Amino acid sequence: MSIYDTLNDKQKEAVFHTEGPLLILAGAGSGKTRVLTHRIAYLIEEKGVNPWNILAITFTNKAAAEMRERVDNLVGFGSERIWVSTFHSMCVRILRRHIALLGYDTNFTIYDTDDQKTLMRDVCKLLQIDTKIYKERMLIGTISHAKNEMLTPEEFRLQAGGDFHQKKIADVYEEYEKQLRANNALDFDDLLLKTVQLFQTQRDVLEYYQERFRYIMVDEYQDTNGVQFELVRLLASRYQNLCVVGDDDQSIYKFRGADIRNILDFEKVFTKAAVIKLEQNYRSTANILNAANAVISHNHGRKDKTLWTDNEDGDKIAFRQFDTAFDEAEYIVSDIKEHVEKGECDYQDNAILYRTNAQSRMFEEKFVTANIPYKIIGGINFYARREIKDILAYLKTVDNGQDDLAVRRIINVPKRGIGLTSINRVQEYAAMHEKGFYECLKGADLIPDIGRGVSKLESFVALIEHFKVDAKELTLHELMQEIIDETGYIESIQAESEIEAQARIENIDELLNKVVAYEEVCEEHDEPVTLSGFLEEVALVADIDNLDENSDYVVLMTLHSAKGLEFPRVYLAGMEDGLFPSYMTVTADDPDELEEERRLCYVGITRAQSELTMTCARRRMVRGETQYNKMSRFLKEVPLELISTGNKFSGSGKSLTDHADHEEPERKTDYQMARQAFKTKAFAAVQQGKSFGKPAGGKLEYGVGDRVRHIKFGEGTVLSIVEGGRDYEVTVNFDGPGTKKMFAAFAKLQKI
DNA sequence: GACTATAACATTTTT
């Protein structure tokens, strides 16, 4: 009995087909990860391929880690030498070694979308672009697409021809590139593009990697874009052992430049390609799968395939329409609670999927008050938080002095009396002399009209230079701690807002933990701990990478983030025309956009293993105004016999809408009761100080006039205590720093 | 230069 006996015929065929180009069309839940991992195992164990020669590219770090682990379990040894990584981290690894050949410094920084935006603002200011006409977002998007098509600014300009607008954008593109280079920075698209350019211009480098990666596998191939295709094509062009796995029905990143033709035309580009279809679904019940099939069948221009399953019918798909998004969230949360309490499932078996991140807020409130563990994936990325970006900007400045963006971010954070005028002076001076911002700071006394600002600038430079020395002597986490301490960052955020300070400090602690974790991983793998390495890891994490299967919480995320995952119980919330499919795509004249939304719906449905609930609301608040939505057209594409609207007040043979109308009066009372519960619960939470941070017991151990001690400010006398909604606001006259207002919950004052 | 009040924009999705 071998490990391959558990595979079905098609899967075996895919595993055993190791030489030459291969396209695996793998429907949702058809076991494609199993095929990929077994294929790697087969290459190593049966074909004697050196693990060193295998490259597997996935979409997220999470998928990469999972694949490595599963290969590990199959082959035991040697798997750590396989390259399993995402496109972006693979490129960074290659670029760190060779980017000098393209005229960059090896410790380049990676700009995320926020940085891009800041940079674009600067560019627009410099070129005097009217951002009313040329929106920054649009400019970034256009440039990103150009990069995905591998167009240089010059080529873009040529293509623009006589078009005034396009020529203007070409100007912006050119300047944007210039600035990136001056900052020794690459944006996400550059990581791919520069790697391709490296391969195109450096024959020997390309040959080295072609020789190394004799067997290449690409997961989620339907979501690759132009550069990614070229990258893979270049790498595989020598040995042609390229195996791509994908599902055209799950292509949902067209807006980001993914080109579905990569998968549709695979056989045209690789003429000798074999094609294997995996059509048996192992994941979902027949009802769920049939619903998915029915929905996706409304799309045109698909690769021909029909997903089938041996699984039993299972429950019908539940559908519920509510009055408001509030009711919707209420229902879903209590439904989950009910199932868990009955012992039918754990929290982690449940996922709530929605179209837009904004929808998560409502659920979050409900979960907090219901005291149910939950995890929201996406939304505001951890690394996009202000305090994290600040600290990282310090690290970037220490690591790569050319990163002007980082320097300017922190030059007056915490406040050190360096204002806009000074910054602008330096900026002008730097632009005039074509020098870096930080470089100019070092010779600040040479800058005209800088006046009394000079001493402040000099002490800032001294601080950074001090950190640079530290960087050589201290470990990474010590350096970060040093930066936090020396800059007085914690005190500064405490001073501006006590309420937020606590969360921000927790985030900073979390960042410190991540540094330590990074150091440990490096140690394990016997790799050097570098600042650049940490910063790059930080730049390339997706929020989904933080999803932990071993923690018992309900998972909330967008449909996009859910791709590649599966859950026993899935809720698709906000199934409304105008929300999903989104208003943009409904009104767009391009029918392709609606098809992409439908594929998104297909992805959502096929995430469910055994139970699927779809919900919608008649009205919901969007951007401050109430929107009235009809239920999603996608819902109507699900055959009625697969749907249950059902429960106590369901009749039979009625249309979906009729049912929902009947439901309403009943729900109202439910809703009101729930609302009542919400209020009392929320209050209880305050009392316990659990979610809002009031001191346990609710009483303070000190009163007005008492002497207290604060961890940072030292000793002082309490002037007043004001009962706030959530906490006590305490005013203390400290002996040293003077009078401070703070909240009792995290001031942690001690009576003396 | 720092702080505050107002206006403007955003919401479709993100490696």
Place this chain on the structure above:
DNA sequence: TGTTATAGTC
């Protein structure tokens, strides 16, 4: 609605 950029005031 909520955040963030800008203008205006101290």
